[in-house]
Amino acid sequence: MLPIDLQILKYIFFEKPIYTYKIRPQFNWAAYQELTEILHLDNEEPNLELTNLQNIDYTIFDLETTGFIPEIGHEIISIGAVRIHGLEACHIDTFHHIIKPIRPVSKATLKLTGLTREQLADGHSFVESFKHFIEFSKGSILVAHPAKFDMRFLQSMLKRWKLPHYDQAVIDSQTMAQWLFPTKRHQLDPLLKQFHIEKRERHHALNDAMMTSELFFKLLEHSVQNGIQTYGELKNRLENTKKARKSK
Secondary structure, X not given: OXXXXXXHHHHHHHHHHHHXXXXXXXXXXXXXXXXXXXXXXXXXXXXOOOOEHHHOEEEEEEEEEOOOXXXXXXXXXXXXXXXXXXXXXXXXXXXXXXXXXXXXXXXXXXXXHOOOHHHHHOOEOHHHHHHHHHHHHOOOEEEEOOHHHHHHHHHHHHHHOOOOXXXXXXXXXXXXXXXXXXXXXXXXXXXXXXXXXXXXXXXXXXXXXXXXXXXXXXXXXXXXXXXXXXXXXXXXXXXXXXXXXXXX
């Protein structure tokens, strides 16, 4: 693999123009126009500051990608999500889309995710998948572990596709774990073990979203037990946790 500085130069001067050329025809697709309109109209955080945590819908989601750096052309190749209502674990809806990439996918990525070239070739476009994801998650708060990675990837993909910025309420379940269990490890796998959550095959977007949803349910219960009742209270607590960790 090339050093990161050479990867950046390769992307800027060679791969980015090719990528732009390949996606340009999709700018005229009806799905692209619809997604643009949805992002312009619905791109607002719901006013949930005073809403009880148990009366909110949450969409816990996970992305599978071709790499870790969207700024050099790495892509989303799968989105998995689970939607729950408050602490009602039985009310669950699921979402899973495989996304056809623009650039070739490495053998290492195929092995890690378990996806085949045939599945990717038959996948949805990013525009179609993200449009359906927004429709699926509408009216809910997003949750990811860690949210910083997934939201950065989504925003970078939207920028690359010349689509509006995506402003949505997001809870980072990793930050929740850092606040609630400061002496524990906060990556997904140790937390699954800590809470005795059945481990499904990893690096499958829907599987990871389902495991994260079970973890988030536990963290939400602990948050309520620690006196947090509303989304605004949780949001402030998590912001303070982030600031405290940065100051160390």
